[in-house]
Amino acid sequence: MKTCMNCGKSNPDDAVDCTCGYHFQTGESKSVQYISNSTSNGSEITRSSGDTIIKLARNYFIGSVLIAIAGAIVGFVWMSWDELGIGWIIVGASVVFAMYGWLIKVLVSSYGEMVSDTNRTKQHAAACEAYLKRIAEKLDK
Secondary structure (H helix, E strand, C coil): ECCCCCCEEEEECCCCCCCEEEEECCCCCCCCEEEEEEEEEEEEEEHHHHHHHHHHHHHHHHHHHHHHHHHHHHHHHHHHHHCCCHHHHHHHHHHHHHHHHHHHHHHHHHHHHHHHHHHHHHHHHHHHHHHHHHHHHHHHC
């Protein structure tokens, strides 16, 4: 088993690159946006968990805006039939729903950024630890 000098993960002896992007032969680390995982169905590309959370937050916001637009249209159509003001209530609820969607997007996206930053920090810490181990080994020789 090969241990990655960048992140500290164990890799098979025949591995050329670590999943973090470290190249065993050159000792260089390249930035990797996607990590390839082998599955029984073939190769599947997955994103980091922080990126996935941010993407879901964006999609939720887009969905809430589309639902709010549909609600506003229903509210304006309802206003033409009704004189009680229920249409205005529907329009107001649609606007509040869109603002709620925006708030959820901001909060969840912030959490996704924090997760991504934490993952990057862990990778950097592992790389520093591996580097210090190499220096210590050289000093011991």
